[in-house]
Amino acid sequence: MLRLMHAPNPIIGQHWVNVLAAAGISCELHNRYLNGAMGEIPPDQCAPELWLVDERDEALARRLIDAASNGPPTGAANWRCHSCGETLEAQFTQCWQCGATRDPRHE
Numbered sequence: 355m356l357r358l359m360h361a362p363n364p365i366i367g368q369h370w371v372n373v374l375a376a377a378g379i380s381c382e383l384h385n386r387y388l389n390g391a392m393g394e395i396p397p398d399q400c401a402p403e404l405w406l407v408d409e410r411d412e413a414l415a416r417r418l419i420d421a422a423s424n425g426p427p428t429g430a431a432n433w434r435c436h437s438c439g440e441t442l443e444a445q446f447t448q449c450w451q452c453g454a455t456r457d458p459r460h461e
């Protein structure tokens with residue numbers, strides 16, 4: 355087991371677990387029920403901790419969590435609206451020009 359990192363809150367911690375599980379990485383969230391003890395122990399000690407079952411997954415796990423917390427990596431490809439042809443940046447999922455939702459099948 356390897357302690358990977360602290361999550362800022364249990365919701366994000368659980369989100370990370372889901373992201374890693376979707377990639378086939380076994381992990382566990384610890385300390386998630388200790389929020390009620392805030393103030394009695396240092397906050398760093400009661401934040402949820404993400405533990406990897408197999409430490410060999412560390413590099414991949416960190417990359418996945420990075421991507422999950424920062425959205426698409428900078429430099430991701432632009433896409434073209436299938437409806438009006440406008441070119442949009444990767445972080446947008448909807449065309450600002452005509453409101454069409456991104457549809458990879460039509461790019």
Ligand SMILES: [Zn+2]
Nearest residue numbers: 435438449452
């Ligand atoms: Zn459009």
